[in-house]
Amino acid sequence: MAATKTRTSSFSRNLPAASSAQSPEIKCGPNGTFLVSSGIPDLDKTLGGGIPLGSLVMVMEDSEAPHHMLLLRNFMSQGLVHKQPLLYASPSKDPRGFLGTLPSPSSPKDDKSRSHDAEQEKGLRIAWQYKKYFGENQSNLDGQRGMILFRFIVLYNKQEFSNEFDLRRPLDRHFYTGQHVDCISTKDLPNIAALQERCTSFLSQFSRNDATVACTGRIAIQSLCAPQCESSNMEWEMLSFIRSLKSTVRSAIAVAIITFPSSLVSATFCKRWQHLADCLVSVKAIPDEDKELAKLLTGYQDIVGFLNIHRVPRINTQVPAVLEATTLSIKLQKRRYLVLECLNQAPVDGSSGSSYGTSGSCSGASSKSGSLDF
Amino acid sequence: MADSICRTIRDGALEGEHAPSLTIKDTTASPYGFGVFTHVLSQASTLILAGKSQSRGLVVVAYSRSPSFYLDFLKRSGVDVASSQKWIHILDCYTDPLGWKHQLADSGILPSNSSAGACLFQDVKDINKLQSLILELGSGLVGQGKVRFSVAIDSVTEMLRHVPLSKVAALISDLRSHDQISSIFWLLHSDIHDVRVTTSLEYLSSMVASVESLNQSSDGLSGDLGNLSLLEQNFRRGKFHVRFKRRNGRVRVMNEQFHMEESGIKFTSVTVEDGLVSQGLVPKVLFNLELSEKEKLERARVVLPFEHQGNGKPIQIYDGRRSLAPESMGEVSADTSQSSTEECSNGGGEIIYFRDSDDERPDSDEDPDDDLDI
Numbered sequence: 001m002a003a004t005k006t007r008t009s010s011f012s013r014n015l016p017a018a019s020s021a022q023s024p025e026i027k028c029g030p031n032g033t034f035l036v037s038s039g040i041p042d043l044d045k046t047l048g049g050g051i052p053l054g055s056l057v058m059v060m061e062d063s064e065a066p067h068h069m070l071l072l073r074n075f076m077s078q079g080l081v082h083k084q085p086l087l088y089a090s091p092s093k094d095p096r097g098f099l100g101t102l103p104s105p106s107s108p109k110d111d112k113s114r115s116h117d118a119e120q121e122k123g124l125r126i127a128w129q130y131k132k133y134f135g136e137n138q139s140n141l142d143g144q145r146g147m148i149l150f151r152f153i154v155l156y157n158k159q160e161f162s163n164e165f166d167l168r169r170p171l172d173r174h175f176y177t178g179q180h181v182d183c184i185s186t187k188d189l190p191n192i193a194a195l196q197e198r199c200t201s202f203l204s205q206f207s208r209n210d211a212t213v214a215c216t217g218r219i220a221i222q223s224l225c226a227p228q229c230e231s232s233n234m235e236w237e238m239l240s241f242i243r244s245l246k247s248t249v250r251s252a253i254a255v256a257i258i259t260f261p262s263s264l265v266s267a268t269f270c271k272r273w274q275h276l277a278d279c280l281v282s283v284k285a286i287p288d289e290d291k292e293l294a295k296l297l298t299g300y301q302d303i304v305g306f307l308n309i310h311r312v313p314r315i316n317t318q319v320p321a322v323l324e325a326t327t328l329s330i331k332l333q334k335r336r337y338l339v340l341e342c343l344n345q346a347p348v349d350g351s352s353g354s355s356y357g358t359s360g361s362c363s364g365a366s367s368k369s370g371s372l373d374f
Numbered sequence: 375m376a377d378s379i380c381r382t383i384r385d386g387a388l389e390g391e392h393a394p395s396l397t398i399k400d401t402t403a404s405p406y407g408f409g410v411f412t413h414v415l416s417q418a419s420t421l422i423l424a425g426k427s428q429s430r431g432l433v434v435v436a437y438s439r440s441p442s443f444y445l446d447f448l449k450r451s452g453v454d455v456a457s458s459q460k461w462i463h464i465l466d467c468y469t470d471p472l473g474w475k476h477q478l479a480d481s482g483i484l485p486s487n488s489s490a491g492a493c494l495f496q497d498v499k500d501i502n503k504l505q506s507l508i509l510e511l512g513s514g515l516v517g518q519g520k521v522r523f524s525v526a527i528d529s530v531t532e533m534l535r536h537v538p539l540s541k542v543a544a545l546i547s548d549l550r551s552h553d554q555i556s557s558i559f560w561l562l563h564s565d566i567h568d569v570r571v572t573t574s575l576e577y578l579s580s581m582v583a584s585v586e587s588l589n590q591s592s593d594g595l596s597g598d599l600g601n602l603s604l605l606e607q608n609f610r611r612g613k614f615h616v617r618f619k620r621r622n623g624r625v626r627v628m629n630e631q632f633h634m635e636e637s638g639i640k641f642t643s644v645t646v647e648d649g650l651v652s653q654g655l656v657p658k659v660l661f662n663l664e665l666s667e668k669e670k671l672e673r674a675r676v677v678l679p680f681e682h683q684g685n686g687k688p689i690q691i692y693d694g695r696r697s698l699a700p701e702s703m704g705e706v707s708a709d710t711s712q713s714s715t716e717e718c719s720n721g722g723g724e725i726i727y728f729r730d731s732d733d734e735r736p737d738s739d740e741d742p743d744d745d746l747d748i
Contacts, residue, residue, distance in 0.1 A: 063576060065625065092551065226543075227540060227574035228544040233540060261577055263577070285625045287624065288626040
């Protein structure tokens with residue numbers, strides 16, 4: 001399935017070799033970028049299809065809740081399921097033990113029922129919500145022709161690009177016992193240079209200039225500035241580490257995600273780190289049994305936390321992304337599946353219930369239609 | 375809630391999870407953290423002796439009080455200390471933390487005296503030695519294998535005098551992830567340290583209990599001397615505020631009041647709830663269709679410019695033409711001015727009503743009285 005782009009200019013981009021293979025794990029994004037899945041379909045949708053290759057995602061942790069681990073787990077599992085090499089760094093003594101707790105893709109039976117409903121729902125929507133469809137599948141469309149044809153191909157493909165993960169089923173061992181998975185413990189490293197070297201050597205396998213690269217690399221660094229690491233005091237060194245990682249990742253066919261406890265980094269450095277991120281999200285804990293919050297939000301019982309999206313990756317473009325909602329609620333459906341939803345605030349009700357539904361505002365559609373070029 | 379804390383410590387750690395850890399913090403405005411610490415210590419000891427808790431032994435790392443103090447305190451609280459060798463070990467970092475007395479004794483200047491029933495530790499700067507000694511003492515109490523023990527650190531503030539934060543954090547996180555540790559709790563005087571220290575230790579703990587003073591002003595000298603006895607009384611009371619990090623990522627917040635007495639600390643529940651927590655988390659709602667009680671009352675009080683008020687009073691015809699009032703409608707105007715003053719006194723809201731028929735000349739063909747429903 002080649003992307004039938006209607007060329008508006010004679011300039012043609014030098015696409016990396018991976019695109020010609022058209023593997024399901026990489027999808028074409030807007031502005032000549034390629035996207036990989038974050039492991040959470042709802043997050044992919046909010047970010048515009050997925051995480052662009054070469055971007056650095058930073059997650060600001062809340063010291064009171066482990067929600068960043070949910071994001072990390074899904075990200076790592078998605079990479080392992082697609083057999084992408086992974087480098088994982090964490091402050092615990094035995095990072096490899098964590099791999100045993102990664103979630104497994106949910107069984108096809110559950111998957112099918114979900115996407116089947118989605119198809120049915122979307123099937124109804126084609127008839128009258130024409131514009132909204134453009135917004136959702138923007139990445140696959142540069143023109144209006146062949147839109148409906150693409151639609152079904154995208155849905156078919158979607159199952160492979162991004163999986164639903166069942167947090168209660170651990171990943172099969174064969175996914176992470178290969179050579180392509182590397183783990184580092186950041187706890188006893190005397191300084192950050194050792195971590196930097198490992199990252200650089202890992203990323204050298206994915207250089208864009210190399211035509212033989214077959215897959216994307218993923219780097220996951222957990223709790224970069226945790227207090228038990230010796231290097232947490234050296235703020236300038238950590239800053240230069242993040243900067244060099246960002247530049248190396250940008251020129252590689254890879255994606256990196258770093259989580260850090262924002263309350264433990266001094267305010268000025270926290271701001272600097274935030275500026276370095278291509279994609280910045282933060283997670284927040286919510287109080288338990290809070291009557292005020294229960295009155296304000298519907299579905300409060302299922303919500304475990306909030307996810308705030310501060311910055312969406314915009315590579316190769318100056319057009320800013322206008323999100324419909326920057327605060328999403330993190331829910332665990334049946335305590336197994338991670339779902340991100342727009343907040344339902346009383347008294348506004350109903351239409352923004354599921355992750356498929358949008359708030360139905362015309363402003364959303366019009367901002368997205370601006371990126372179509374005729 | 376002190377009971378909930380003790381229950382969590384009693385329940386201990388689950389397989390594969392970090393052990394629950396408690397930070398007790400206080401300030402000079404309300405310096406009763408040690409009272410809370412000893413309370414938790416005596417409760418934990420009682421439960422260990424009764425066999426009701428997961429842990430079977432307790433290691434106390436004593437920096438700010440001597441071991442004999444703890445044994446006396448436990449005896450006074452009704453805990454059986456005769457068999458103390460079997461379930462408690464007190465690591466004495468109080469008598470001779472840096473080994474000076476030992477050196478002086480060696481050179482013959484001071485007579486050496488050994489403390490019984492406790493293990494003397496003379497090298498507080500060596501955190502690795504401390505850690506291995508804690509583990510050794512603990513497994514000495516409970517034996518090798520699956521049985522667990524608890525650790526209580528008298529004062530992390532004292533520990534931080536000798537050892538940098540990253541090492542203390544490393545010690546705590548190692549202990550938390552150790553198979554044989556059931557729970558850990560420690561005391562911290564938060565105003566002595568940088569904010570970073572306090573937040574790092576809170577990051578590592580699953581429960582944070584803070585002892586705060588009742589009166590908000592930090593300056594103890596506010597208030598006249600006549601109220602000195604009241605101030606003194608209030609000084610012995612305070613607020614006990616606990617934040618629990620639950621497994622699902624939510625935070626439970628609890629509040630109590632405590633009262634410091636000769637025999638120890640007493641907790642009482644408090645009924646006032648704080649509803650301000652949720653306001654910072656949820657994005658602002660655009661409009662609010664709900665009315666508060668106060669608003670409902672005020673709405674009921676507004677006098678509407680209808681002819682029928684429905685409350686049995688004689689019909690008053692509000693005539694917008696007040697300027698003509700004195701000669702033709704003397705009584706009515708007096709009534710209307712009364713009602714208008716009533717309106718004004720009812721919360722300052724006014725409904726200014728201009729009847730369409732006001733535009734007409736008074737001597738027009740139509741009789742405005744025809745439209746009235748009397």
